[in-house]
Amino acid sequence: MTQTLLPTGLAFRAVAQDALRDAHDLFLAALHAKPASDEQWDVMRHAYVADRTFGAFDGERQVGTAVSFPGSLTVPGGAVLPMAGVTYVGVRSDHRRRGALTGMMRAQLEDLAARGEVFAALHASEPVIYGRFGYGIATVARDLKVNPKRARLRPEVPGGGTVRLLDKDEVVPALSAAYPALLPTRAGLMGRSPQWWSLSYDRRLRTDHFLVAAHFSDAGDIDGWVGYKPAESSSADPRAGATLYVLDFQAADQTVANDLWRYLVGVDLVDEVVAYLRPADDPIEAMLVDAYAVRGETEGELWLxxxxxxxxxxxxxxxxxxxxxxxxxxxxxxxxxxxxxxxxxxxxxxxxxxxxxxxxxxxxxxxxxxxxxxxxxxxxxxxxxxxxxxxxxxxxxxxxxxxxxxxxx
CATH class of the missing domain: 3.30.1050.10 (SCP2 sterol-binding domain)
Structure with missing residues (x-):
């Protein structure tokens, strides 16, 4: 196993298979979270690949970690190119400002270039970090908060097909089979590898109250869905409704999106629908009789x-x-x-x-x-x-x- 010595005396190398759990716990510690339980690691281990998990080492002690998984990116014009999703980046608090992150980023990018991956991408928790490594804000999205009690769709908004809640055991097989058909519909969409489904869906399905409502075309095919997490109100008022946190909203076209919005604002006993990172051109305000039922906040989405x-x-x-x-x-x-x-x-x-x-x-x-x-x-x-x-x-x-x-x- 090769390694690179950094100017600070730290070393960088791929993490061995039997040390992946320690790498994950190091990342959690960087977020001030406790180590993963056996049940949590049983889910998360599928998101890790040994030769794509890098570490910064002080002697034999790992003090930093950075992970990537394979994917793809749809670019303007419709071409789909290889892209790596970068995640689980963290450095121990006692080794910050010593070159660990710079060394990991350099080695990771050199590794991705050698693999023939044209892009790397991430979602930045601290945006001041990644510009110096060549990452830039490449897409802009909106976080939307919708009051369903006021959110009545205009009568002329078209619809078609049906919406059904999926059973947990059918979610990942059904959605992973349906998703590739959506890739040509918009630049910026990314291919979802098995590691992505483990990271983003298996974990939530096993550890959270996470629901998926799928949209079926008249032919019976899934052409869109919303994955969301209901949260009970913290209010002592027994009349207070829940909040639906929408974490994945996919639609093959606007008609499908219309039906999914119609479903979300029609769920009973809900006071608010929060949809994260919707496209900048989502026309939800214009779909409603009362446009002020929506509040939105624009933010950078994908760092490329x-x-x-x-x-x-x-x-x-x-x-x-x-x-x-x-x-x-x-x-x-x-x-x-x-x-x-x-x-x-x-x-x-x-x-x-x-x-x-x-x-x-x-x-x-x-x-x-x-x-x-x-x-x-x-x-x-x-x-x-x-x-x-x-x-x-x-x-x-x-x-x-x-x-x-x-x-x-």
Whole structure:
């Protein structure tokens, strides 16, 4: 087993199979949580893969951990490229600020590049951390709070099919079989590996009161669902209803989404529906007779890291505009650094003088269309040699529909 020595004297290497539980407990400790019980570990062990679980070591003592699992990402134009989901990142509190996280991130990204994975992605609990490793906010979503007592759908909102609660033992087989058909419907969606289903569904089904209502088409196929956790009111008032926390909301089209919203706001004895990380263009307010039944808060959703810049730029579709030469600076993965001519017809590596220069974090921010290059240039995030290139870059990276990930991990 190879390892990398860090400047601080820490060492980095893959975690052995028989040490994965200790790695998980280290992560929990970083969150100030107690170690996993045998029952909890029996679920979580399926989310761990030994050669994708890295550790920072002080001698033989593991002091940091970072995990990835395989997946994919749908990019503008519909291509689906390999992507790693990064999770369970933590460092012991007595080893912070000693280079453990930087060493793990570097080694992990080098490993993902060697695997041929074009992207890495994560959901950041502390957003100030990951920009220096080349991760940028690539999708924006809304957390929605809906008052079901006021949330009556307008009569013209269409619907079709039926909604049924699934039994626990049918949830993962049914949803994992239905999900791939949804991937082409929006840029930003990610493929869900067995590790993702263990991490996000098996754990909740076994340890929480977690329900899944699936939408069936007229042909009897699942084409959408909501996974949610009911929570009883903490109020002493016996008339207070529950809150439904929606953690997974998938729909093949707007009609399916309409039916799922109709189901959620129609559940009895509920005072509030909280739907996390809905697409920025979810039209729920316009669906309701009383638009003020909804309150929403916008936030960054998926943090993306472009691991293979040439492959990523070549794969996505671009809008109609004059070509722009962009220089990417990526000291963390130097093979990505270079100049790329981006046009309606694709992207290629060139030696021409760049019109725009950006780092890896900013490239991730514009790649899925969440941020316009002209806006980022206006706040100093992009260096501009040719101001005339900015309107063209805006059109090249523009998308018809906001990118959205929709998968918590």
């Amino acid at each position: 890291r472009v691991v293979d810049v040439p492959a990523a730029l070549a794969a996505r579709a671009y809008g109609a505009a004059e070509p722009v030469v962009v220089e990417v600076a990526d000291p963390f993965l130097p093979a990505n650094s270079g100049r790329y001519r981006i046009s309606t017809h694709g992207a290629e590596r060139v030696t021409d003088e760049p019109a725009l220069t950006m780092n890896a974090e900013v490239l991730a921010m514009v790649y899925l269309g969440a941020w316009r290059p002209s806006v980022l240039a206006g706040i100093g995030r992009i260096t501009v040699a040719d101001p005339a290139a900015l309107p063209a870059a805006d059109r090249l990276f523009a998308v018809d529909q906001p990118a959205w990930n929709g998968s918590l991990f």
